[in-house]
Amino acid sequence: MPFFPESSRDLLLVIFCLLGIAATIVCLVGWRHVRGTTFAAPAxxxxxxxxxxxxxxxYSLTLLHGDQPPALHADYLAGMTTLAPFVALLGAKRPQDRAWQFIVASLLGLLAFxxxxxxxxxxxxxxxxxxxxCWLATGxxxxQLLNYLPTRYASAACMAFLGQVSVLLNVCFPFVPDDTRAASFGLPLLAVSTLLAAVLTRRRTFGRREPEDGI
Incomplete structure (x- = not known):
């Protein structure tokens, strides 16, 4: 993280990990609510x-320098997993929603292999x-960004877009300077976008008028 002093690096990574844990919990709760629907797999x-x-x-906390090759490989493998939810969402309709997950897993397997x-x-x-x-990931x-721009999730989609670009920037586009380490900011951006999407969904749910509300 060249933008921050070395002394604050570990603290930032701890904060990023906590944000990642919070986003994971939010996604788990979301999966529980959509379990049994075609949205369960993307969740x-x-x-x-x-x-x-x-x-x-x-893992970056255990390394002296985040730009070591093992950390870059870990960034790549973790970053490519961010493509899975949207690819799964593309096939989230019956009757092929379950079989579609093999395509998602195969894509990640090829990228990882x-x-x-x-x-x-x-x-x-x-x-x-x-x-x-690289161009497939970019596309x-x-x-994903264009799909959600016309919706109420536009702000969350823009933040998620920045997060995914940050995660994939160094590994997919080698012309970026090696010391940029933009991947460091991918997790917090994606986590905040997920939390924002959850807030927007919750606001929509509680703001919806049911038929009996007018009685």
């Missing part, structure tokens, strides 16, 4: 993604995904 993938991002942030393979061959080399995968992130 479950969101729990998985925030768990991975939080573990990634906690190429990085794990290069990591096993030379752990000192930072992740360098193929350009095709999914932009599509």
């Amino acid at each position: 479950a993938w969101a729990v998985f993604s925030f768990t991975a991002l939080t573990i990634d942030a906690a 190429q990085d794990l393979r290069s990591w096993s061959l030379d752990p000192s080399v930072p992740p360098a995904p193929h350009a095709a995968w 999914l992130v932009v599509m």
Whole structure:
């Protein structure tokens, strides 16, 4: 984190981890409410993604420098999981909603396999995904933003977009300086966007007039 003094780095990472835990809990509660519907799978993938991002942030606490190759590989693997909830949402309709999850898992498996393979061959080399995968990730992130801009979740979608860009910036676009470490800000942005979306949903739910309200 070049933007902050070294002394405050650990404190910021602890705060980021706490935000990640809070977002994970919110997603778990959301999954419980939508269990039995086609939205259960996207909620479950969101729990998985925030768990991975939080573990990634906690792992950074154990390293002396966050820009070491192991940390960059962890950033890549955790960052790619942020694509899963939206991809799962694309297939959230019956009758193919359950089978669609194999496509989501296969996509994450392919994205992870190429990085794990290069990591096993030379752990000192930072992740360098193929350009095709980078543009695929970019397209999914932009599509997600455009999908929610016309809705009441526009503010949360914009924040989530910034979070995903932060997470994927260094690993998908090698022309960014190596010391940017924008991935450090991805987790808090995504966590705050999730909390904001939960607030907007709750406000909508409690503000809805039921038929018996007018009686």
